[in-house]
Amino acid sequence: MSADAATTPMMKQYLAIRRELPEDVLLFFRLGDFYELFFEDAKVASPILNVALTKRNAVPMCGVPHHSSQGYIAKLIKAGKRVAIAEQTTDPVPGKIVERAVSQILSAGTISDLNLLDSNRPNYLAAVFREGKKFGLAYVDHTTGEFEVAEFKDTTELADELERLQASELLFSDTQREVIDALGSPGSAQPIESYLFLLDQAQHSLTQHFKVQSLDGFGCTGMNAAICAAGCILQYLQFQLRRSVDHIQRLRVGQTNDVVLIDAASQSHLELVSARGGNAHTLLSALDRTCTPMGARKLRHWVLHPLRDLDALTQRQDMLAAFLDEPMLLSQVRTLLKEVRDLERTSSRLSQGSGNGRDLQALAVSLEVVPSLKTLLSSFDSPTDSGKPADYSESKSVGLPESAGNLLEHLAQRLHDLTPICQEIQRAICDEPPMQIKEGGVFREGWLPELDELRNASTLGRQWIADLQAREIERTGIKSLKIKYNAVFGYFIEITKANVGSVPADYHRKQTTVNGERYITDELKRMEDKILGSEERSKALEYEQFIELRSRVLEHLAQIQETAEAIAVLDSLGSLAETARLFNYTRPVLNETRNLFIRDGRHPVLDQNLTSGERFVPNDVTLEPEESRLILITGPNMAGKSTYLRQTALLTLMAQIGSFLPAASAEIGLVDRIFTRIGASDDIARGQSTFMVEMNETSLILNNATERSLVILDEIGRGTSTFDGLSIAWSVAEHLHDHIGARCLFATHYHEITALAQSRSAVKNYNVAVKEWNQQIIFLRKILHGCAEKSYGIQVARLAGLPENVIDRAKEVLTQLESGHQPAESVKEVPVATSVPAKARKKPRSDDDAGQMSLFG
Ligand code: ADP
Ligand code: MG
Secondary structure (H helix, E strand, O other): OOHHHHHOHHHHHHHHHHHOOOOOEEEEEEEOOEEEEEHHHHHHHHHHHOOOOEEEOOEEEEEEEHHHHHHHHHHHHHOOOEEEEEEEOOOOOOOOOOOEEEEEEEOOOOOOOHHHOOOOOOOEEEEEEEEOOEEEEEEEEOOOOEEEEEEEOOHHHHHHHHHHHOOOEEEEEOOOHHHHHHOOOOOOEEEEOHHHHOHHHHHHHHHHHHOOOOHHHHOOOOOHHHHHHHHHHHHHHHHHHOOOOOOOOOOEEOOOOOEOEOOHHHHHHOOOOOOOOOHHHOHHHHHOOOOOHHHHHHHHHHHHOOEOOHHHHHHHHHHHHHHHHOHHHHHHHHHHHOOOOOHHHHHHHHHOOOOOHHHHHHHHHHHHOHHHHHHHHHOOOOHHHHOOOHHHHHHHHOOOOOHHHHHHHHHHHHOOOOHHHHHHHHHHEOOOOOOOOOOOOOEOOOOOHHHHHHHHHHHHHHHHHHHHHHHHHHHHOOOOOEEEEEOOOEEEEEEEHHHHHHOOOOOEEEEEOOOEEEEEOHHHHHHHHHHHHHHHHHHHHHHHHHHHHHHHHHOOHHHHHHHHHHHHHHHHHHHHHHHHHHOOOEOOEEEOOOOEEEEEEOOHHHHHHOOOOOOOOOEEEEEEOOOEOEEEEEOOOOOOHHHHHHHHHHHHHHHOOOOOEOOOEEEEEOOOEEEEEOOOOOEHHHOEOHHHHHHHHHHHHHHHOOOOOEEEEEOOOOOOOHHHHHHHHHHHHHHHHHHHOOEEEEEOOOHHHHHHHHHOOOEEEEEEEEEEEOOEEEEEEEEEEOOOOOOHHHHHHHHOOOOHHHHHHHHHHHHHHHOOOOOOOOOOOOOOOOOOOHHHHOOOOOOOOOOOOOOOO
């Protein structure tokens, strides 16, 4: 740049604005009726715009008329450029320079001008970010406000999604060029300063933008890679557009199409893999009868990742059916599986260069069962061949007829018979190999002659030394003479003080101790060399052999891993079959309808954990889109509402991992997501009030549920005042029914909501039956049509022994409240209760007090 150019006030202004912009951005600088570009910008833009490049004061420049700038900007954006527009912000005054500022930066992903957009497809701005092993993706259609995040385990998956999105602009951190390379360096890729991807900053800008305290309500808790990408997008948009992006109102977590997404809150509400009352009471523990660690991990994965694919589920069901048709075979398979160790972790330890003799042994022991396992599997009748419709006939119309055969075949093919390598390990490795691999003792005697010789040499040497001690005692007459060994001196002869006088001349003194002297002889040293030498060499040989054997085994790593995977699946299926057998489960009909019918369903965990004398009362569920898609359940505390809700969610989830169900029969139209909001959970650790947590979770549901989802809402709105709570519960129920159309179970103590059923045909009221008997409430646990009796709270209070005058006053207040009035002052003071029966003074039980059969214990 020439000295002249830099000195004019306008050029100073230009340069100041230019400095604030990223290098690749082209600055359109408003000068009267023109946008002018200078320096490099002019050189880059003029050929694309097809306008003349000129010079003023030696500064290269080009310009386009203001009124027709749109077309020119479109050309640049199509060419993958970004354009910053610097407008005049003050009116021209003679003798004063006009102020200018960047009004916005336009790029392919941020344009909203209709002329620049293709109306037939969305226009996405996307960002990718790698964090640990996860690849985060966020994308926004600035034109609609659609904003989604997702995470992927590899760039292949990510690339698939990007392929679907066809983003116009793809942001990536300038420190992660390899990610973009792995994606085939799409032309839309745009490097961005890495600080825009910082997690803290991302979280801050997102929570600020959405005016929320945490991102939990969006269901992206823990999705750090995606959050970083989303944060970058939002900051980029704000930086580029320099105006409100308030039309972006929510962040959705992208649906991975093959699994039922269960957000963190629902996972913990449903107590899938961990429970407040201890992990013995989770769904996983109710289902887990696996025999191997791989099987246990697999089943856990299944429980957390239920499937949406009917074919895959039918295959699992068919396998279960095959197992249940042949209980003897099932038991034999399980017996074999019990022999199998942790193949997965063992082989990965070995392949990472660690692992010891025990790992090889575990590998051999595990792989040894494979041939018998294969034989057993081959003796299973495929359920279609068996021609036994029996209990599973219902699903015949649904499943792929040959599917069990497929899965069985698939598993059998993946169980690799590695007998030769097993035998080699078993011939080589001794029965109890040590933890160390460099200290010897790993290999069997008779396996390698060379090793045996070395070992013999050292054993013989030791024997020779024992003999030498006897010989020397005789020669010297010193009865207390001992030959010892330590790491510093090796072998030596120890003579007590009293006997030092009798030491022969060929002894060389080595060391004096408190009690005597230590000597060596030439003969002893020569033998020591031999012993130690052979010991060293045998250890070295064993180590070398171990490494060799390990690498021979690892040549089969892929097959071992496949076998481990097949065993894991087989074990999980066997476990589901065993549970189904033990607790009399039935096979649900699965289909793509939006029905959810369960007859005589039982809660899978309570069903297994009731103490003797108790019986779980089975209940029906009827949900379908036309007549009954929102069920409202009322009833007193402890009646069984929450249990019924959880049970329905759990049975649906079980059906979608391929399990059979504790029910007389069931038809499950596959769901895409399961949402639950159950009970009041405190999240004090994160500094959020119960109500805040509750609303976060509710907003997650309303933002993400679809008509294929199952939504379980238990007492929402309880964390705030009655009228607030009621209004929220009401509008949430309405929204779910009217706009989302998800199948929904809604338990509430807001009796008023039951009125929804009058105006909405697909809302149905249910209640949990209770009976008064002998001054006690008997909970019948039966879900019945219709609303609960309204006065239950007060009725229960009376039964609990509250004084009659308190009850009367409560009724009075209730009536006043219900008619919309402030309760009038009580006319007389309520006396201190002295006449309450002792048993009724017990603390009222909380809602979460599980296992109670009656309010009065
Ligand atoms: P609510 O939500 O109506 O207050 P819960 O669902 O928490 O009631 O049920 C209270 C207790 O009743 C549960 O802990 C359980 O022990 C018992 N219970 C619930 N449903 C059943 C049932 N169907 N059969 C047997 N016991 C049940
Ligand atoms: Mg409850």
